[in-house]
Amino acid sequence: MTMWFRRITVVLFVCLAAAAVVQPYITAANQSAVIQAKRYDIAWTGFNGRLEVSTLRELVARYVATGDKSAASEAQLYYQIMIGRVKTWSSGQFRTFLELSAERVARFEQLAADLEALEPLFDRIEDPAAQLEIIDRMVPVKAAVDRIGGEAYSLSLIEADNIRERLQSSMTAGNWLTYALLAVGGVLLASLFLQNRTLAAARAQAERSAADHAFVARHDQLTSLPNRLAFHDFFRSELERKSSRPLAVLAIDLDGFKTVNDTLGHAAGDALLNGVGQRLSSIVSLWENAMAARFGGDEFLVVLRTENGLQDARQKAEFLLKALREPYHLKHGTVLVDATIGLAVDGPGLQDRTQLPDNADLALSLAKGRAKGIVQLFDAGMRANLSRRRQIEADLHPAIMAGDILPFYQPQVELGTGRIIGVEALARWTHPQLGRIGPDEFVPIAEGSGKVVDMGRSILQQACADAARVLGTLPVSVNLSVAQILRDDLLETVRQILLDTGLAPGRLRLEVTESILMSDAARCISTLDRLKKLGVTIALDDFGTGYSSLSYLRQFDWDELKVDRSFVRSLSSDPQSKSIIEAVVSLARDLNIAVTVEGVETLEQQALLQKAGCSKGQGYLFGAAVPLEALAAKIMDQAGGHGLLTQDPSGRSRFTLIDTQASS
DSSP: OOOOHHHHHHHHHHHHHHHHHHHHHHHHHHHHHHHHHHHHOOHHHHHHHHHHHHHHHHHHHHHHHOOOOHHHHHHHHHHHHHHHHHHTTTTHHHHHHHOOHHHHHHHHHHHHHHHHHHHHHHHHSSHHHHHHHHHHHHHHHHHHHHHHHHHHHHHHHHHHHHHHHHHHHHHHHHHHHHHHHHHHHHHHHHHHHHHHHHHHHHHHHHHHHHHHHHHHHHHHHTTBBBBBBHHEEEEEEEEHSSSSEEEEEEEEEEEEEEHHHOOOOOHHHHHHHHHHHHHHHHHHSTTTTTTEEEEEEEEEEEEEEEEEEEEEEEEHHHHHHOOOOOOEEEEEEEEEOOEEEEEEETTOSSSSSGGHHHHHEEEEEEHHHHHHSEEEOTTTTTHHEEEEEEEEHHHHHHHHHTTTTEEEEEEETTTTOOOEEEEEEEEEEEEEETTEEEEEHHHHHHHTTOOHHHHHHHHHHHHHHHHHHHSOOOOOEEEHHHHHSSSSTTHHHHHHHHHHHTOOGGEEEEEEEHHHHHHHHHHHHHHHHHHHHHHHHEEEEEETTSSSSHHHHHHHHEEEEEEOOHHTTTTOOHHHHHHHHHHHHHHHTTTTTTEEEEOOOOOHHHHHHHTTTTEEEEETTTOOBBBBBHHHHHHHHHHTEEEEEEEESSSSSEEOOHHHHHHO
């Protein structure tokens, strides 16, 4: 340490010692002034006494002038208040003030005696003579109170000025002492800074850079959760650590995150992800040897030790799922999302423990393709299913573009006659390697990959073209997905397809399910209303399976209700199903809405439905969904061969139904 720095240090210590000596005196002076200021509340007390005696005198005068008994009661009350005020003056700080002057003490004692002498007069205030005497005796009382109160006010002003001056002097001294200390300290700090600036700055920068790089390299910048790298390091360390508690990995994906991004914006999406990260971190931090990490987008992974393997892992996964479903209160609004969890647990049958994260992710992928909002446990057969799913997903778009996903047609018939009165177009796909793929398999994949809109447009285009070329005047029903109905261009798409195919709008029936309406009821109803104005008919599919079936009947003018097959399936064994169908038919009749019953498979069901009042149905009893040519042949057979099956210039079949009744 240099000599000049030592001298500055000595000066600093001398100043500090001086401050230690002077500061108590300054503090004591300030405290004394504050205490003295608190004592001098006599001005306020004196003012109140003057106000009270004036009020008392006015009340007595009012009573004498008007005879108002309420004034007499108030006067007696204020007399007691004045008695209390005089007692207050005789003690505490006000007494000290009085004793500053012998003359003031004598005046006060006379005031107390005069006021005390008024008591018997106030007791008989109704007596006019007493009233006049009270007024006369109040004159010296009021004068004494005003004199004492005024002196109290004047003395308070003088004392306030004195206290203010003492405080100002003490504060000035304290400020100068503070300035001096700050100046000396500033010199010392400047010296220290100049001496150590280069070394400290370099060291601090190196430490900050190292810490920042280490954190950024191992943490997600948005949620501050560990990232993929940190997760795998922790997972490997847990694999190497010997423990009797099995490892489990949870792969978590949010359901509805894209909707939040699309409707509220990316800032809301980021806020939601941050909220999810905080919620996961707060829960997982309570578990021993556990970590939650963000892998990107809306996907998170959790690794943990379980108490007893599968059972404990599933319970923890269900707990996380429940927690993630709780509302998120963002500045953009309250948001609700669901989540799907893939679960993989270490166990005797697992050959490669390092595949636990991949297994959990695989279980998650399959779960999202089947039923979202669940905990899906991994099993070995999922790898084969994954290979099939990936092939379907890869081949889906080319198949849509090539027209390989075709509409098959299921007839809708009159239950009484079996006559075909309409058809429903259902998507079918025959894969060149995998063979026939059911819609329950490829439609969810199309929804998850965003291809369902293209597929829906293709099916609608082909169905309208087939209906225009074939079937005479029979209507054709086509299902709409939630992704289609939420698109702004749906109305124009339908209008253009009708124009291109030449199909009359009244022959096209568009079907929507209650689950679609639940996604955004107001927007869906608005779109359906515009479609209806276009001339197409609108059907509510799977009616009765949702929570708000009846409320939707009030919101839109439906052309048709399609009763869900679940009611038909239990028709013969459950009397309630028959009652429900009868109620739906009766309600629809009152609302002038047609009813079609789905899932008719037996003659017994057909008979019971007719008895319940149903006139139209579809199901395997009348035929499964078949290609256009098979349907045309079925219709021709029903018409007794009165039809013409030809080919148009493109080589496609064209069937024309001949109306024999019209010709006869």
